[in-house]
Amino acid sequence: MNRWMRATAIMAIAALTACSDDPTRIVEVDRVEVGPADQVLVVGDSVEITAVPLTSKGDVVVGEILWRNLRPDLATLRVSGGTAVVNATAPGTARIEAESGGRTGSVMITVLAQSQVASIELQPTTLVLENGEQGSIQAIAKAASGQVITGRAVTWNVVSGVAVSIVPQADGAVLVSADDLGVAVIRATIDGVTADADVQVVDTAPPPQTVATVDIAPSSFSLPVNHQASLQAIAKTATGEIITGRTVTWTLTVDSVATVEPIGTSTFASFTAKKPGTTKVRATIDGITGEATVQVTAVLPPPSSQPSYMFFPAGQQAAWKGHALGMAGLLTAIGQNGPIANPTVLWEVEDSTIASIDAAGNLTGLSAGRTRVRASSGSVYAYTYVTVFELPSGDQAYDLTYDWWDGQVRLAPLVGSESWTDANGAQHQVSLYAVAGSLVMKSNGRYERVITVEGWIFPPAGTGQKVIDRDLLDEGIVAIIIGGETGYRMISETTPGYEWKLLGAYKPGHVTMRAAIGTAPEHEYLFRQSQ
Numbered sequence: 001m002n003r004w005m006r007a008t009a010i011m012a013i014a015a016l017t018a019c020s021d022d023p024t025r026i027v028e029v030d031r032v033e034v035g036p037a038d039q040v041l042v043v044g045d046s047v048e049i050t051a052v053p054l055t056s057k058g059d060v061v062v063g064e065i066l067w068r069n070l071r072p073d074l075a076t077l078r079v080s081g082g083t084a085v086v087n088a089t090a091p092g093t094a095r096i097e098a099e100s101g102g103r104t105g106s107v108m109i110t111v112l113a114q115s116q117v118a119s120i121e122l123q124p125t126t127l128v129l130e131n132g133e134q135g136s137i138q139a140i141a142k143a144a145s146g147q148v149i150t151g152r153a154v155t156w157n158v159v160s161g162v163a164v165s166i167v168p169q170a171d172g173a174v175l176v177s178a179d180d181l182g183v184a185v186i187r188a189t190i191d192g193v194t195a196d197a198d199v200q201v202v203d204t205a206p207p208p209q210t211v212a213t214v215d216i217a218p219s220s221f222s223l224p225v226n227h228q229a230s231l232q233a234i235a236k237t238a239t240g241e242i243i244t245g246r247t248v249t250w251t252l253t254v255d256s257v258a259t260v261e262p263i264g265t266s267t268f269a270s271f272t273a274k275k276p277g278t279t280k281v282r283a284t285i286d287g288i289t290g291e292a293t294v295q296v297t298a299v300l301p302p303p304s305s306q307p308s309y310m311f312f313p314a315g316q317q318a319a320w321k322g323h324a325l326g327m328a329g330l331l332t333a334i335g336q337n338g339p340i341a342n343p344t345v346l347w348e349v350e351d352s353t354i355a356s357i358d359a360a361g362n363l364t365g366l367s368a369g370r371t372r373v374r375a376s377s378g379s380v381y382a383y384t385y386v387t388v389f390e391l392p393s394g395d396q397a398y399d400l401t402y403d404w405w406d407g408q409v410r411l412a413p414l415v416g417s418e419s420w421t422d423a424n425g426a427q428h429q430v431s432l433y434a435v436a437g438s439l440v441m442k443s444n445g446r447y448e449r450v451i452t453v454e455g456w457i458f459p460p461a462g463t464g465q466k467v468i469d470r471d472l473l474d475e476g477i478v479a480i481i482i483g484g485e486t487g488y489r490m491i492s493e494t495t496p497g498y499e500w501k502l503l504g505a506y507k508p509g510h511v512t513m514r515a516a517i518g519t520a521p522e523h524e525y526l527f528r529q530s531q
Contacts, residue, residue: 027059027061028055028056028061028101029054029055029061029063029100030055030056031054031103031105032051032053032054032065032098032099032100032101032103032104032105034049034050034051034052034096034097034106034107035107036107037107038107038108038109038110039109039110040110041086041088041110041112042112042113042114043088043089043091043111043112043113043114044088044114044151046086046088047109048084048085048086049083049086049096050082050083051065051082051083051084051100051105052082053100053101061101063100063101064100065081065098065100066098066099066100067079067084067097068096068097068098068099069094069096070095070096070097071092071093071095073089073090074089074091074092074093074094074109074111075087075088075089075094075096075109077096082098084096084098088109088111089111090111091111091112092110092111093108093111094111095107095108095109096109115147115149116143116144117141117143117149117152117190117193118142118143118144118193119141119142119144119193119195120139120140120141120188120190120193120194120195121139121140121142122138122139122140122188122196123137123138124197125198126197126198126199126200127186127197127198127199128200128202129176129200130201130202130203130204130205131178131179131180131181131202131203132178132179133177133178134175135175135176135178135199136169136173136175136176137173137174137176137186137188137197138171138172138173139156139172139173139188139190140172141190141191141193152190153190154174154188154189154190155168155189156174156186156187156188156189157187157189158184158186158187159185159196160184160185161182161184161185161199162179162180162182162183162184162201164176164177164178164179164186164199164201165179166186174186174188176199178199178201179201180201181201181202181203182200182201183198183199183200183201184199184201185197185199186198186199209237209243210238210286211236211237211246211285211287211288212236212237213235213236213288214234214283214284214285214288214290215233215234215236215290216231216232216233216234216281216290216291216292217231217232217234218231218292219293220292220293220294220295221294222294222295222296223258223273223295223296224273224297224298225274225275225276225296225297226273226274227273228272228273229270229271230263230269230271231250231268231269231270231271232267232268232269233248233250233269233285234267235267235285235286244267246285246286247265247285248267248283248284248285249283249284249285250269250281250282250283251281251282251284252279252280253279253280253282254277254279256274256275256277257273257274257275257277257294257296258272258273258274258296259271259272259274260272260281269281269283271294273294273296274296275296276296276298277295277296278293278294278295278296279293279294280292280293280294281293281294307333307334307335307340307343307377307380308333308380308382309331309332309334309343309345309375309376309377309381309382310331310332310334311330311331311332311375311382311383311384317330317373317386319355319363319386319387319388321365321366321367321388321389322365323364324362324363324364325364325386326361326362326363327347327357327363327373327375328361328362330384331345331375331382333345345361345377346375346377347360347373348373348374348375348376349363349371349372349373350371350372350373351371351372352366353366353367353369354366354367354371354388355371355373355386355388365386365388366388367388368388368389369388370385370386371385371386371388372385373385417429417432418430418432418455418468420455420457420468428457428467430455430456430457430468431456432453432454433453433456442478445477445478446475446477446478447475447477447478447490448473448474449474449475450471450472450474451471451472451474452469452472453468453469453470453471454469455467473494474490474492474494474495475492475494476490476492476494477493478490478491
């Protein structure tokens, strides 16, 4: 308790004491003390001051106190007995006096101008709400020096955008309620200075997908001791949609047979065979478990010293009538120490009316049809089938449909990508797929090719959406390939300086086109043909 408060509290007691000693005695005021001491206020602030009359001995004297404000243009007084409330109204220095018993005390009040608001900081500047949700934005006024200014009134309003409701709060913030999807701009104004914040109202997030089944690919296989294989756990909903981004826990039913370790944070795991036996690999996602059965076999015997032969691609080759096909480049020989370069083999054609072959493995198509070609060395041999096609005469038109899977050959459908902007202005990187096409070989030595390309996006939940569907047109000059490959070389005029090839059929009824579409590297694409 300060001196001014103590003096006020004992004033009544001092008065009673003076009266009881000598009711007729007049107590003289020696001084009037006013406090607290000199004050510094900002325009709009207020302070309470107290005046205490005292004797020469320091006793409080009860009596009337007269207050005077020497600068009413700078401050106002609200008086109640020995106290007065000073309200600062304008910059400057005001002297406040209190008189009692012919004595006067005073205090100086210095009034400073209010700080100018230079900027308003909004927290946050972007408020994201789900439809029907509420959130708040706080406005903080700052001077040019960066100092925070308090006590100023804030005005809030919606200046543009979707329907949102706002309710100003006592602490200078505003409560925002989202009423519709889209974007709104909320503006705060303090002393004529404004700042804007964005409110983004988004759709309510869909509930997380529930895992119904977990598949492991492959679901069963065998593996020799000390060998490794990669496994993938695939989580699916009850309707068969694949779920991504979930954590997988891998376990084995028989730990002594093998080990299984996750590969990073992916859905893949590395399986290592340790000793012969059978174990089940289990993958658990969100409490749902899938299984794969693995048979671990003994170590394979050392490779035979006898070489082995195989053709690749296996099973089918193709050639044009009257042109050569190099079979030696399609044959692979494996010996005890690995691949054998330029193996010496005996080449044979089963039907010599369809094709002939020389000692170096160069096959020549003689007539349309299919025959078996054999490469042998002693008792070891490999064979493949070759289909000979007639060269088209005149205009030849082919309708082409992309084969996503054919036999044992997996052909990549991805042919490129490009950016696509949706209705909300968001950008997506869309994968492009070749799905169909057509090819016209003209009798005047020209060609015209069309490949139909589709682009799809797949959201986290729901069905895919086709957002790109267009035909890519290419035309130019045709030249027959002479040499190692049999087919046509297409010299593009649509894309100057670029060439592509129509090779022999991978198997009857199919053609392989080698091309690059967009920014993708060159690939071979398999199409089913119908003339």
